[in-house]
Amino acid sequence: MFNKILIANRGEIALRVICACKELGIKTVAIYSEADRNALHVRFADEAICVGPPRSADSYLNIPAVISAAEITNVDAIHPGYGLLSENANFADVCETCHIKFIGPPGDVIRLMGEKEKARQAMKKANVPILPGSDGVIPNAEEAREWAKQIGYPVIVKASAGGGGRGMRVIRAEGELEQLFNSAQAEAAAAFGNGNLYMEKFIERPRHIEFQVLGDSNNVISLGERECSIQRRHQKLLEESPSPRVTEEMRSRIGEKLENCLSAIGYVNAGTVEFLMDEDGSLHFIEMNTRIQVEHPVTEMVTGIDLVKAQILLADGANVKEIIPNVERRGHSIECRINAEHPEKFTPSAGKIKVFHTPGSVGVRLDTAAYAEGVIPPYYDSLIAKLITHGKDRDEAIMRMQRALEMFIVEGVYTTIPLHRRILADEEFRAGNTDTKYLERLFAKLQEQRAKEAVAQS
Amino acid sequence: MNQKELKELIDFLVEKDISEFELQRGDEKVKIKRGAVVHAAPHIAASFPAPEMSSAAHLGSTVSVPPAHTTAPLATQEDLHIVKSPIVGTFYEAPAPGAPPFVKIGDVVEAGQVLCIIEAMKLMNEIESDVAGEIVRRLVTNSQAVEYGQPLFAIRARK
Numbered sequence: 001m002f003n004k005i006l007i008a009n010r011g012e013i014a015l016r017v018i019c020a021c022k023e024l025g026i027k028t029v030a031i032y033s034e035a036d037r038n039a040l041h042v043r044f045a046d047e048a049i050c051v052g053p054p055r056s057a058d059s060y061l062n063i064p065a066v067i068s069a070a071e072i073t074n075v076d077a078i079h080p081g082y083g084l085l086s087e088n089a090n091f092a093d094v095c096e097t098c099h100i101k102f103i104g105p106p107g108d109v110i111r112l113m114g115e116k117e118k119a120r121q122a123m124k125k126a127n128v129p130i131l132p133g134s135d136g137v138i139p140n141a142e143e144a145r146e147w148a149k150q151i152g153y154p155v156i157v158k159a160s161a162g163g164g165g166r167g168m169r170v171i172r173a174e175g176e177l178e179q180l181f182n183s184a185q186a187e188a189a190a191a192f193g194n195g196n197l198y199m200e201k202f203i204e205r206p207r208h209i210e211f212q213v214l215g216d217s218n219n220v221i222s223l224g225e226r227e228c229s230i231q232r233r234h235q236k237l238l239e240e241s242p243s244p245r246v247t248e249e250m251r252s253r254i255g256e257k258l259e260n261c262l263s264a265i266g267y268v269n270a271g272t273v274e275f276l277m278d279e280d281g282s283l284h285f286i287e288m289n290t291r292i293q294v295e296h297p298v299t300e301m302v303t304g305i306d307l308v309k310a311q312i313l314l315a316d317g318a319n320v321k322e323i324i325p326n327v328e329r330r331g332h333s334i335e336c337r338i339n340a341e342h343p344e345k346f347t348p349s350a351g352k353i354k355v356f357h358t359p360g361s362v363g364v365r366l367d368t369a370a371y372a373e374g375v376i377p378p379y380y381d382s383l384i385a386k387l388i389t390h391g392k393d394r395d396e397a398i399m400r401m402q403r404a405l406e407m408f409i410v411e412g413v414y415t416t417i418p419l420h421r422r423i424l425a426d427e428e429f430r431a432g433n434t435d436t437k438y439l440e441r442l443f444a445k446l447q448e449q450r451a452k453e454a455v456a457q458s
Numbered sequence: 459m460n461q462k463e464l465k466e467l468i469d470f471l472v473e474k475d476i477s478e479f480e481l482q483r484g485d486e487k488v489k490i491k492r493g494a495v496v497h498a499a500p501h502i503a504a505s506f507p508a509p510e511m512s513s514a515a516h517l518g519s520t521v522s523v524p525p526a527h528t529t530a531p532l533a534t535q536e537d538l539h540i541v542k543s544p545i546v547g548t549f550y551e552a553p554a555p556g557a558p559p560f561v562k563i564g565d566v567v568e569a570g571q572v573l574c575i576i577e578a579m580k581l582m583n584e585i586e587s588d589v590a591g592e593i594v595r596r597l598v599t600n601s602q603a604v605e606y607g608q609p610l611f612a613i614r615a616r617k
Contacts (some may be wrong), residue, residue, distance in 0.1 A: 034607060049604040051546055065606065068578040072603035098579070383484040 001316055002026050002076040002101070007041065008066050009081030012324040012369045014041035015296075017079045020308040024228040029073045031066060033059035035377040040369040054379045060084050063091055067388070070100050077101035077315060083381070086291040088113060089323040091154075103315040105268045105290050111190075112265070113288040116152075117198045123285045124442060126261030131276065131284040133200035133422040141178040143306040147199050148177060157181055159188035165234055168291075170202050174224040200286075205435040206276035209243050209283060211258055212299045213271050214310055220262040222255030223303055223327055226295055230423065232346070237416070237439070239295035241302045242335045244394065244432030245281060256281055270296075270311050286406055294386070296338065297367060301333035301390040331390055336405065336420040338368075338385040340376045343418040350378035354412035359404035363390045376413055384415065392434070398424055419431060424444065459486055463480035508520060514539040539589045540597075543604045551600045561611075563594045573611055591615040 002039040004027040007017045014030060018041060021028045030045030033229045035054035042048045049069040052059030059065065063083060070078055078100055081085035089110040095102035104110070117137060124130050134147045134256055137160055148155045148171065157180070159167025167188025169180040181197070189195030208231065227243035228236045242251070243413055258273055270292050275283040296307045305324060340349045356372040368385035370376065376384060387404055391397035402424045423429050426442060459467075468577070471479055471490060479490045551559040551574055561573050572584045573593075595612035598604060 049546060050607050052606045059606070065546045066580055069605070071579065072548060074548065 002312065003075045004029060004046075004073065004324045005079055005103070006031065006066075006073065006074045006086055006100075007045070007081065008060070008078050009079070009083075010039060010041060010060060010369075010380065011034055011383065012038075012367050013081040013292075015044065016367055017081060017308055017457050018044050018311060020306060023306075024309060024312060026312070027316065029069065029075055031060070031069050031210070031312060032377070038374065039128070040371060040374075047075065054377065055322050056084070058066050063088075063094060065072055066091075067094060067098055070095075071098070075100060077103055077312075079103040079312070080291065082291050083428045087289070089114065095133075096348065101315055103269065103311050105271065106251050109265065109267060110290045113271075116158065116287055117196070118197070120285065123261060126257065126264065127238070128257045128261055128273075128285050129283060131200040131203075131286065136375050137196040137198055138181075141181045144181045144197075144199060145174065145177055148174065151199065151201050153297075154202040154204070155199050157184045157197045159184070159192055160198055161192040161194035161196060165355060167195075167197065168368055194212060196447060201284075203276055203278045203284075205276060205437050207243065207245060207435050208274065209246060209277050210272045210274045210293075211254060212293075212296070212307070213258060213262060213267070213273060214314065214324065215267045215269065215271070215306070217266065217268055217313055218263065218320065219320050220267050221320055221324060221327065222258050223299055223305065223324075224251055224255070224329055226298055227434070228295060229436050230249040230429075230438055231436055236295065236337065238334065238336050238420065239298055240332065240394070240397070241298040242329065243277075244434075245277060246283075246369040250281075250283065266305045269314050270307060291402045295335050297388045298333040298335045301365065301388060302329050302331060303327055304330070308313065331392045332394040332410055333388060333390045334394075334397045334401050335386055335388045335402065336356070336389055337383055337416070338408070338410075338420070339382040339416045340384045340413045341382050341416055343416050347414075348378065348382045349414035350374075350376045351413050353410060355409055357407070357409040358385075359387070359407040361398045367413065369412075384410075384413075387420075398430060459483070464488070466594075469525060474591075490497060516579060538594055539591065539615045540586055540609045541585070541589075541611040541613060543576060543585070543606060543610055544607040545576055545578050545583060546605050547576040547583070549598045549600065549602050549604050549610065550575040550582075551596075561593050563593055563596065566616075567591065567613070577588060585609075585610065587613065589613055589615045 005021055006029040007014045008031060018028050026192055027275050028045040030041045030048040031051045032042045032048060033041060033052050033054050034048055034050060036042060046335050049244055051065040051069055063410040078095055085091040087110055089107040092102045092104060110297040121132050132151045137142050138147060154170060154172045155289060156168060156170050165186050169184040171177050171180050188197060208228045209225050210228060211225050213220050225243050225246050226239050226241040230237040230238040270294050272289045276286055277283050291312060291458050292307060300307055310323055314320060341347065342349060352375050356370060358366050364444055365388040366385060370384040387408060389400040391400050405421050408417055471492065477492045481488045553575065561567060567587045567590065569588060569590045570586050573587050575582045576586050578584055591613040593611055594614050597609045597611060
């Protein structure tokens with residue numbers, strides 16, 4: 001077993017990894033930027049090394065600094081968390097060269113899944129359903145037109161080398177294709193240095209469904225799905241497991257396909273396979289994330305499995321079927337991402353937390369690195385806490401979340417708690433009618449309500 | 459040294475009104491300066507700053523001091539310029555084992571002059587002085603692990 005692990009991350013996930021290490025009797029090394037000097041992950045780790053000034057690029061993303069910190073503290077392994085260097089294939093390779101175990105899949109697998117188009121082809125070969133789309137990269141608008149005819153409008157062109165909405169265009173009719181194709185290509189080239197585009201069928205109101213997997217070098221097991229349809233600008237806000245629309249049959253069918261495909265690829269450690277579900281309920285693969293995800297707790301609550309511990313054990317060479325002899329699912333879990341943002345304007349709200357009263361009691365879990373008198377620095381993402389509930393069914397999980405949100409008091413910074421309360425009270429959400437356009441509809445509803453109230457008062 | 463021992467030690471120092479104390483046991487080193495901060499370090503510079511440090515030792519969680527605290531008293535006392543490490547790594551005072559150190563206390567250096575080497579990932583990085591002046595203090599020991607921002611030398615800058 002590893003003697004010491006360096007956590008190449010910050011915030012709540014760094015603390016999460018420290019928790020798993022404490023339970024496994026593994027010593028921890030935290031790294032931090034000057035802005036995180038008073039952060040909780042620094043205080044709870046056994047050792048801590050300052051790796052740079054506040055900007056991520058100079059500190060948390062500074063590979064020489066991170067590796068150097070790992071060397072001077074003599075760690076056996078590095079856990080990269082999520083975001084930051086977790087899907088940086090080059091970093092995984094550097095760790096290997098330096099004889100430090102990277103807790104995740106090897107660089108080549110990260111690379112494969114990072115090239116979206118290649119990942120699609122790999123899945124297609126394994127009979128995992130993918131969105132109808134082009135066979136590889138489309139060189140020009142002419143070919144794009146042919147593909148679009150075959151696939152059927154509406155279609156979306158996407159950058160093979162990147163994501164986050166850049167190099168992406170939805171094309172609803174042949175007339176607009178040429179112009180949109182060319183502008184997507186230019187944007188992709190500018191953003192990622194690579195203008196390669198591929199095309200997929202576009203689903204107007206998809207549900208975002210993702211499957212959690214864990215693998216050793218021989219086997220991969222599926223731990224079931226999460227639904228993450230409630231998003232704003234491609235950022236997830238609320239996640240749950242199981243999905244109200246995934247049947248047991250779908251779960252085992254897709255699960256089995258993934259297990260076979262990913263074992264064949266030699267997938268190791270934790271990963272999440274993302275799908276879009278179209279209006280008639282079929283699942284289509286879009287991409288795979290080769291790391292632990294923010295929303296991993298909802299799977300932990302439903303299966304009872306500690307995913308971060310599993311990651312560490314798998315990296316240490318354990319057998320996945322020994323760690324997890326069988327997967328059981330109980331009840332329903334929901335997670336709300338509490339961001340330090342204005343709940344309506346979404347402007348980031350950095351600053352000092354004056355009051356931090358956290359909820360608890362039955363079925364409530366809080367993953368956070370925030371604390372009263374702590375300062376939220378402006379340099380990093382705005383996630384300050386993940387509030388997770390579990391119940392025997394979806395209604396109970398919802399009820400517990402409402403109670404917990406009501407008793408979660410944060411003062412000094414704005415948070416998205418009021419927004420989550422609105423979502424949890426909304427009848428569309430409660431009925432399980434969610435898709436990636438859900439939040440837009442909710443905002444429109446709220447605006448209408450407000451307009452009506454304004455008129456009523458005047 | 460566990461927390462109980464540490465507390466007893468501090469109580470003793472307070473009782474006898476001892477202001478500075480240093481102890482080394484194996485690779486455990488304890489250095490206590492009263493009125494400022496408590497610093498307990500294994501051979502690595504470990505840093506667990508507590509948000510509020512009162513003048514008696516604060517035993518709440520763990521102990522240490524962010525570089526700023528140790529340099530502040532030095533710097534204000536004499537208006538010294540502190541050269542800080544720009545990288546994470548291992549500090550070496552000389553270009554090679556057995557060779558004479560780049561600089562010693564009392565030397566006058568120019569801006570850009572090499573003061574030491576910090577090894578990171580098998581690469582030897584020469585660290586240059588950012589000011590001209592006289593070397594007054596060396597703040598790290600040979601082959602000590604250093605972090606970003608760690609104070610290395612105190613220089614009385616030439617005006």
